[in-house]
Amino acid sequence: MMATSTAQTFRTFREQYQGTKNWVYMDASARGLLSNGVRDALVQYVDHRANNGGDKDWMFSMAEVARQRFASLIGADVDEVSLTKNVTEGINAFAFSLPWCEGDNVVVCPDIEHPANIFPWYHLARQKGIEVKAISAEDGRVPLEKLAGTIDHRTRVVTVSAVSFAPGFRAPLRELSKLCRAHNALLLVDAAQTVGVLHTDVEDLGVDGLAVATQKGLLGLYGMGFLYVRKAVAEIMKPVYISRMGIQLAEAHEAAVGDPAAFTFAKGARRFDLGNFNFIGAVAVAQSISELAAVGSLNIEQYVTSLAQRLATGIAEVGLPVFGGAEAKDRAHIVSIGSAIGDGHDSTDNAVLSGLSAALLNNNVRHTIRRGFVRLSLHAYNNEDDVDQVVAISRDFVRSSKVVERA
Ligand SMILES: Cc1ncc(COP(=O)(O)O)c(C=O)c1O
Missing domain, CATH: 3.40.640.10 (Type I PLP-dependent aspartate aminotransferase-like (Major domain))
Structure with missing residues (x-):
């Protein structure tokens, strides 16, 4: 459970990012959102x-x-x-x-x-x-x-x-x-x-x-x-x-x-x-x-990596392969879905992962495909609702497609 003041700090931070109102934005590894101040x-x-x-x-x-x-x-x-x-x-x-x-x-x-x-x-x-x-x-x-x-x-x-x-x-x-x-x-x-x-x-x-x-x-x-x-x-x-x-x-x-x-x-x-x-x-x-800096880099790291951990756990629970396992100790703010590193820089030839990517995009989840993975990357403007929405969309995708074993 996050302390109330910490939760408030990140709520206030998120409010400065208009993009979070349009998207579940999990694409900091491509480019981060710009704040109102910027x-x-x-x-x-x-x-x-x-x-x-x-x-x-x-x-x-x-x-x-x-x-x-x-x-x-x-x-x-x-x-x-x-x-x-x-x-x-x-x-x-x-x-x-x-x-x-x-x-x-x-x-x-x-x-x-x-x-x-x-x-x-x-x-x-x-x-x-x-x-x-x-x-x-x-x-x-x-x-x-x-x-x-x-x-x-x-x-x-x-x-x-x-x-x-x-x-x-x-x-x-x-x-x-x-x-x-x-x-x-x-x-x-x-x-x-x-x-x-x-x-x-x-x-x-x-x-x-x-x-x-x-x-x-x-x-x-x-x-x-x-x-x-x-x-x-x-x-x-x-x-x-x-x-x-x-x-x-x-x-x-x-x-x-x-x-x-x-x-x-x-x-x-x-x-x-x-x-x-x-x-x-x-x-x-x-x-x-x-x-x-007003939030503090140690606070940001702790907050973002714990969101990524919540995401990795949720994605694994719905039956999708989280590369490195949900408990990987060296996970930072990136969750890569898929079983193997692919050759293409921004493509996958895995139909399940392409389907998942399309389902995420149809539900306004910004992300990228990198090296054959569906890559979700977080920052301090994300929150638990974002994570839970992505897990729910993934669960629906798995239920509707029933082809996860091939991912
Ligand atoms: C690890 C890494 N290095 C470098 C880059 C980009 O390099 P540059 O800023 O020179 O375009 C990226 C992403 O674009 C990256 O993910």
Whole structure:
């Protein structure tokens, strides 16, 4: 039973999300809903640009507010955060800026990684003669023992998703970071699915890099993201691209070049900043993070994961296969329905799962099909009624179709 004040906090939070009135919205893993506060901030920004041309100093100040909020959300220093446009950009910046030697290697588990965290490594292998040590997933998870047996003295980077986009289990980040430290390797995390939903403390987790985009758990826009790089790691990195934002300027103004040949990189991860920022994306996420922070990331994680647990239990009880079992200890905010990981990114050839997906959509349940699963993903604007409705729709579907054994 939730304490009354906690229940009230989440009720108030939900009221700020118009989308919850139109949908049972279980699609945060694709993109989260926007709050009224975010919408108002966006309208204000656009109106100001339309009516007055906009104010560049203010726009830059909002980019810095966003950077500050990203940093405090993950327990980082503000100079450890670069403003990027998405996860892919952050991963590429990290990957290509390290001082690689031919024969170094990276360990990755492509079976459960998003393409954003696969192709950059194979590209790097072609460019720099490094080796990609690809290990296969076990039961939809990063296999810790196999990974430990794969790391060697030439491993520079181990990379994983904090929670995979499908089937959606948590990676054991603390164990992985210990393993990496013991081998003098860096741990780079694709946190697209987690920041904003799960409490994330980069010091506590011991990660060296973290790439995030704002449209999912952070409840902001596409085209905005950030890259965290531990300060000591950033200082040995040479960015592939450089801009006036990524160097230490002779004077405060962005156009003050000084002796251009003598430029030095900006502090820490700021060296990865490239040109003008996605200011409207910064405005959106500055607002959404302040709303998330008012509730608190630990509270959100606890609330959302317990909703996901209720959902997993309910779905299993109606007889549908919850991947990993209803009691999976490493479930976060994603419940994947189906028995096996499929090949298609956003399709399933299983008729029962297609039928279930259609039944959910017909009943206004927003969700996605990923890697052959019906994927339901929750956030702090969901509530127990949402969960119970999805379970009831699934029960009706099972009763009417009577073909569940083939799912
Ligand atoms: C784990 C994961 N990484 C990365 C992405 C997206 O990468 P990008 O922000 O570069 O488009 C997604 C989803 O779109 C994802 O689920």
